[in-house]
Amino acid sequence: MSTNSSTVAGGTEFSLQRSSPRYGERAIKVLLVACAALSVATTIGIIWALFVPAFQFFQTVPITDFLFGTQWSPLFADPEFGVLPLVSGTLVITGIACLVALPVGLLTAMYLSEYAADKTRRVLKPILEILAGIPTVIFGFFALEFVTQVLLQNIWPNTEVFNALSAGLVMGVMIIPTIASLSEDAMSAVPRGLREGAYALGSSKRQVTLKVVVPAALSGIVAAFVLGVSRAIGETMIVAVAAGLQPNLSLNVFEGMQTMTSFIAAAGSGDQPTGSIGYQTIFAVGALLFVMTLLMNLFSIRMVRKYREVYE
Amino acid sequence: MTTNEDATVGAQFGRAAASEKVDEAVMELRNVHVFYGDYEAVREVNMPIASREITAFIGPSGCGKTTLLRSFNRMNDLIPGARVAGEVLYHGVDIYSSDVDPIEVRRRIGMVFQKPNPFPKSIYDNIAYGPRVLGEKKANLDEIVERSLVRAALWEEVKDKLDTSGMALSGGQQQRLCIARCIAVNPDVILMDEPCASLDPIATAKIEDLMHELAAEYTIVIVTHNMQQAARVSDRTAFFTADVDAKGVRHGRLVEFGPTQDIFMSPKDSRTEGYISGRFG
Numbered sequence: 001m002s003t004n005s006s007t008v009a010g011g012t013e014f015s016l017q018r019s020s021p022r023y024g025e026r027a028i029k030v031l032l033v034a035c036a037a038l039s040v041a042t043t044i045g046i047i048w049a050l051f052v053p054a055f056q057f058f059q060t061v062p063i064t065d066f067l068f069g070t071q072w073s074p075l076f077a078d079p080e081f082g083v084l085p086l087v088s089g090t091l092v093i094t095g096i097a098c099l100v101a102l103p104v105g106l107l108t109a110m111y112l113s114e115y116a117a118d119k120t121r122r123v124l125k126p127i128l129e130i131l132a133g134i135p136t137v138i139f140g141f142f143a144l145e146f147v148t149q150v151l152l153q154n155i156w157p158n159t160e161v162f163n164a165l166s167a168g169l170v171m172g173v174m175i176i177p178t179i180a181s182l183s184e185d186a187m188s189a190v191p192r193g194l195r196e197g198a199y200a201l202g203s204s205k206r207q208v209t210l211k212v213v214v215p216a217a218l219s220g221i222v223a224a225f226v227l228g229v230s231r232a233i234g235e236t237m238i239v240a241v242a243a244g245l246q247p248n249l250s251l252n253v254f255e256g257m258q259t260m261t262s263f264i265a266a267a268g269s270g271d272q273p274t275g276s277i278g279y280q281t282i283f284a285v286g287a288l289l290f291v292m293t294l295l296m297n298l299f300s301i302r303m304v305r306k307y308r309e310v311y312e
Numbered sequence: 313m314t315t316n317e318d319a320t321v322g323a324q325f326g327r328a329a330a331s332e333k334v335d336e337a338v339m340e341l342r343n344v345h346v347f348y349g350d351y352e353a354v355r356e357v358n359m360p361i362a363s364r365e366i367t368a369f370i371g372p373s374g375c376g377k378t379t380l381l382r383s384f385n386r387m388n389d390l391i392p393g394a395r396v397a398g399e400v401l402y403h404g405v406d407i408y409s410s411d412v413d414p415i416e417v418r419r420r421i422g423m424v425f426q427k428p429n430p431f432p433k434s435i436y437d438n439i440a441y442g443p444r445v446l447g448e449k450k451a452n453l454d455e456i457v458e459r460s461l462v463r464a465a466l467w468e469e470v471k472d473k474l475d476t477s478g479m480a481l482s483g484g485q486q487q488r489l490c491i492a493r494c495i496a497v498n499p500d501v502i503l504m505d506e507p508c509a510s511l512d513p514i515a516t517a518k519i520e521d522l523m524h525e526l527a528a529e530y531t532i533v534i535v536t537h538n539m540q541q542a543a544r545v546s547d548r549t550a551f552f553t554a555d556v557d558a559k560g561v562r563h564g565r566l567v568e569f570g571p572t573q574d575i576f577m578s579p580k581d582s583r584t585e586g587y588i589s590g591r592f593g
C-alpha cells in the first residue's frame with residue numbers, strides 16, 4: 001500500500017491522487033495565456049513604435065509650440081508645427097458626428113428594445129449590423145458626391161466642395177449602427193422584472209424606458225457611445241475624401257478641414273525619409289490622437305462608475 | 313371525516329372567521345378566461361374580492377394562479393399574445409373595456425412580485441419613483457418615503473442609509489422595499505404573487521405580520537404555495553387546480569372559494585380536501 005492510498009472499511013482500496021497527469025488541461029491553459037499575451041504585446045509594441053519617434057520629434061520641436069501653435073505646415077520648406085488646426089478639425093467633425101449619432105443611435109435603441117414588436121426587431125437589428133460593415137471609403141464618396149453636391153450646395157450655395165459638415169454628418173450616420181446596436185444589447189439585458197415593477201406602479205412606456213431601462217443600462221450605453229466616438233475620431237477615409245486636406249483653424253463647418261487622421265494618411269502616403277522631421281511628425285500626431293482617445297476612455301469609465309445603476 | 317381532521321393538523325388561523333358571503337366586493341371576476349395565444353391557461357373563473365380582506369390563491373404549480381392574478385391589473389397586456397375574456401370588474405367598471413387606460417388601473421391596483429425586484433436605485437429613489445411618476449411635488453417626497461417605509465416595517469432598518477442602493481439589502485428587506493414602493497402610490501388593491509417564495513422563515517414572518525397590518529387599509533390578494541401561510545394570513549381562500557381536457561391540455565380552474573376556515577376545515581370539494589390534507593400531511 002503506497003502512502004497515499006487508503007483502505008475503506010469494506011476493504012476496497014482508493015487514492016485521492018490524480019490517476020494520470022492532465023496534459024490537455026495544461027496545453028489549453030498555455031494556449032489561452034499565449035493568445036491573451038499576444039494582444040497585450042501588440043499594444044505595447046504599437047505604443048513603443050508610436051512614442052519613440054514622437055519623443056524624437058519633441059527634441060526638435062518644443063511640445064508647447066506643437067500643442068498650442070496655430071499654424072500647421074510641417075512638410076513645407078519653412079515648417080510650422082502648431083497642431084491646433086488638426087485638433088480643431090478633428091473635434092469639429094467628430095462633434096458633428098456625435099450630434100447626429102448619439103441621439104439617433106440612442107433613440108433607435110430605445111425603439112428597438114422597448115417599442116418595436118419582436119418581429120420588427122428581428123428584421124431591423126441585422127440590417128443595422130450590416131450597415132455597420134459598409135467600408136468607410138464608400139461613406140466618403142457618398143458624403144462628397146451626394147451630401148455635399150446634391151444636398152448641402154443646393155441648400156447653402158457657399159458650401160465648399162470639401163467641407164466639415166458633410167464629413168461629420170456622414171460619419172455620424174456611419175456610427176449610428178454601432179451605437180444603436182450596442183445600446184440595444186445593453187437595454188435588452190435589463191431584467192424584465194424591473195420593467196414589470198415600474199409598470200405595476202402605473203408608469204407609461206416612456207417613463208419605464210427613460211427612468212428605469214436607460215439608467216439601468218447606462219454603463220452599456222456609455223460604452224456604446226465611447227466605441228462609436230472612438231471610431232469617429234479614428235475614422236480616416238470619410239474625412240480624407242469629403243473634408244479635404246487643408247489644415248484650417250475655424251469653426252465654419254462649410255469650409256474644408258484637415259483632421260489628425262487625414263494628415264497621417266496623407267503624409268504617410270507621401271515619402272518621408274525615415275528619421276526625418278516629416279516622418280517624426282506623423283508619429284507625434286499619432287501619439288496625440290492616441291492620448292486623446294485614451295483620455296476620453298478613462299473619463300467615460302469614471303463617469304460610468306459614478307452614475308451607473310448596478311442590477312445584480 | 314378522518315381526512316378532514318388530518319387536514320387541519322397544524323393549521324393555525326391568523327384571522328377572525330370571515331362572513332360566509334362577501335358583503336363589499338372591490339373586484340369581481342365574471343366568467344374570466346385567460347389565454348396565451350390559443351392556449352387557454354385559465355378557464356371560467358367567477359369570484360368576488362372582498363374589500364379590506366386578504367384573499368389567498370392556492371393550488372398546485374401551473375394551475376394559473378399567477379396568470380389570473382396578473383389579469384387583475386392588466387399586467388398580462390405586457391405579454392404578447394396574452395388575452396383576457398369575460399369581465400374583471402373594479403368597483404363595477406370592467407378594466408378590460410376599451411375606454412380604460414391600463415396605466416390608471418395599475419395606479420390603483422399595485423403588485424408585488426415573486427422575486428423581489430427593487431430598482432437599481434437608492435432606497436429613497438425606489439420609494440419616490442411611483443410618486444414622482446404621478447407628478448407628486450418634490451417637497452412632499454421625504455414624508456411619503458418615510459411614511460411608506462414605516463408602514464412596510466422597514467424604516468428602522470434603513471433610515472440611516474436611504475441613499476444606498478436598494479439592491480444592497482437582504483432578500484427579505486428587498487421584498488419589504490417593494491411593498492413600501494407599492495404603498496407609496498397609495499393603491500386600493502395590492503396583488504402579491506408568492507411574495508415569500510424566495511425568503512427565509514424569519515423574513516417570511518415579517519412579511520406576514522406586515523400583511524395583517526396592511527389589511528386594515530388595503531385589499532390584498534396573495535398567491536401562495538404554502539398552505540400554512542394561506543391559513544395564517546388570509547380571510548378567504550380560493551383553491552385552483554388544473555383540469556386536463558379531451559386533448560390532454562391542462563386548463564386552470566377555480567375549484568372552491570370561501571372563508572379560509574371553511575376551506576381548510578370543511579372543504580366541500582374532494583379535490584380541495586385532497587390537496588389540503590396532502591399538503592399538511
Ligand SMILES: Nc1ncnc2c1ncn2[C@@H]1O[C@H](COP(=O)(O)OP(=O)(O)O)[C@@H](O)[C@H]1O
Binds near residue numbers: 348372379
Ligand atoms: N407567458 C406565458 N406564455 C405562455 N404560457 C404561459 C405563460 N405564462 C404561463 N404560462 C402557462 O400558463 C399556465 C399557468 O401558469 P401560471 O399562471 O404561471 O401558474 P401558477 O402561477 O399557478 O404556477 C402554465 O401551463 C404555464 O405554462
Ligand SMILES: [Mg+2]
Binds near residue numbers: 377379
Ligand atoms: Mg405562479
